[in-house]
Amino acid sequence: MAVAWRTKPGEPVIEVKNLGVEFLRGRRRNLSLREIVYRRQATHVKDTFWALRDLSFTVGRGEAVGLVGANGGGKSTLLKMIAGTLLPDEGSVETKEGVAPLIELTGGFIGELSARENIYLTAGLHGMSTRAIDERFEEIVDFAGPQVRAGLNLPFRHFSSGMQARLGFGVITCLDEPILLVDEVLAVGDVAFREKCYDRMEVLLEEGRTLFLVSHSAADLMRFCTRGIFLRQGQLVDDGPMDLIMEQYMHDTMGDRYTPPTPEEREEERQKREQAKEERRLARHATREQQQVRNN
Numbered sequence: 001m002a003v004a005w006r007t008k009p010g011e012p013v014i015e016v017k018n019l020g021v022e023f024l025r026g027r028r029r030n031l032s033l034r035e036i037v038y039r040r041q042a043t044h045v046k047d048t049f050w051a052l053r054d055l056s057f058t059v060g061r062g063e064a065v066g067l068v069g070a071n072g073g074g075k076s077t078l079l080k081m082i083a084g085t086l087l088p089d090e091g092s093v094e095t096k097e098g099v100a101p102l103i104e105l106t107g108g109f110i111g112e113l114s115a116r117e118n119i120y121l122t123a124g125l126h127g128m129s130t131r132a133i134d135e136r137f138e139e140i141v142d143f144a145g146p147q148v149r150a151g152l153n154l155p156f157r158h159f160s161s162g163m164q165a166r167l168g169f170g171v172i173t174c175l176d177e178p179i180l181l182v183d184e185v186l187a188v189g190d191v192a193f194r195e196k197c198y199d200r201m202e203v204l205l206e207e208g209r210t211l212f213l214v215s216h217s218a219a220d221l222m223r224f225c226t227r228g229i230f231l232r233q234g235q236l237v238d239d240g241p242m243d244l245i246m247e248q249y250m251h252d253t254m255g256d257r258y259t260p261p262t263p264e265e266r267e268e269e270r271q272k273r274e275q276a277k278e279e280r281r282l283a284r285h286a287t288r289e290q291q292q293v294r295n296n
C-alpha cells in the first residue's frame with residue numbers, strides 16, 4: 001500500500017498537550033414544586049467531571065502504543081480526541097498525519113446505507129478517489145469474508161456485530177492513512193477473523209505506520225505494542241515499555257495477588273515474542289513469494 005507521509009521517520013506524529021475533556025453528568029435535583037414556581041430555580045444542576053485531565057505525551061512515527069486502564073478510565077475518549085471526533089475543553093491534540101479510526105466497531109459507518117455504499121463513503125472521506133476505491137474494493141470485501149460479500153447491498157445496520165467489525169476492519173486498514181486507531185474491535189470477531197486482523201496489523205506496522213490499540217487483552221497488547229500508556233480516572237499513571245506498563249496495571253488491579261516476573265523471565269518472554277514475530281514475518285514473506293510465482 002502507498003502511504004503518503006508528511007513527516008520524516010522518527011518525527012512526532014501525535015502531540016498531546018495538557019489535554020482535558022469535561023463531560024456533563026446531568027443530575028436532576030429533587031426540588032419541590034414551590035421552589036420551582038416561586039424561586040424559579042433550575043431543575044438541573046450542572047454536574048460535570050473530567051473524563052481526561054492534564055494529559056501530555058508525544059508519539060513518534062511508527063510507534064505502537066497500547067492503552068490500558070480499568071473501565072471508564074478514559075481510553076476510548078482519548079482515541080476519539082486523537083481521531084478528532086471529540087474536541088478538547090483544555091489543552092490540545094495535534095496529529096501531523098492522517099488518521100484511520102476503528103472506534104466503536106465500525107469506524108463511523110452509517111446504518112441506513114448499504115455495506116457497499118459505506119465502503120465508498122468512508123474511503124472517499126479519507127481522500128481516496130472512486131477509481132482507487134474500485135481497485136481496492138475486491139481486496140476489502142475478500143478480507144471481510146463471504147458473509148459480508150453476500151450482504152453487500154443490505155443496510156449496514158442489519159449486519160451482526162461480527163460482520164460489522166469485519167467490514168470496518170477491512171475498510172479502515174485498506175486506507176493509506178499513517179495513523180491507525182483500533183478500539184476493542186478484535187474482541188468481537190471469530191478466531192479465524194482475529195488471526196487475519198493480527199496479520200494485517202503486523203503488516204501495517206512493518207510499513208512503519210503508527211498504531212494506538214485499546215484492549216483488555218494482555219496478549220493482544222503485548223503482541224503489537226512496544227509502548228504502553230496507563231490511564232486511571234482520566235489521568236496518566238505511567239507511560240513506558242508495554243511489558244512494564246502491563247505489570248504495573250496488573251499490580252494496580254490485583255494488588256499482592258499478582259506476582260511480577262523476574263528480570264530473567266521478562267527478558268525470556270521478550271525474546272520469545274520477538275522470535276515468534278520474526279517467524280510470522282518470514283512465513284508471510286514466503287507466502288507472498290509463492291503467490292508471485294503462481295501469478296507469473
Ligand SMILES: Nc1ncnc2c1ncn2[C@@H]1O[C@H](COP(=O)(O)OP(=O)(O)OP(=O)(O)O)[C@@H](O)[C@H]1O
Pocket residue numbers: 023024025051069070071072073074075076077078
Ligand atoms: N459522551 C459522554 N458523555 C458523558 N460521559 C461520557 C461520554 N463518553 C464517555 N463518558 C464517560 O467518560 C468516562 C470515560 O469513558 P471511556 O469510554 O473513555 O472509558 P474507557 O477507559 O474506554 O472504558 P472501557 O474500558 O469500559 O471501554 C466514563 O465515566 C464514561 O461513562
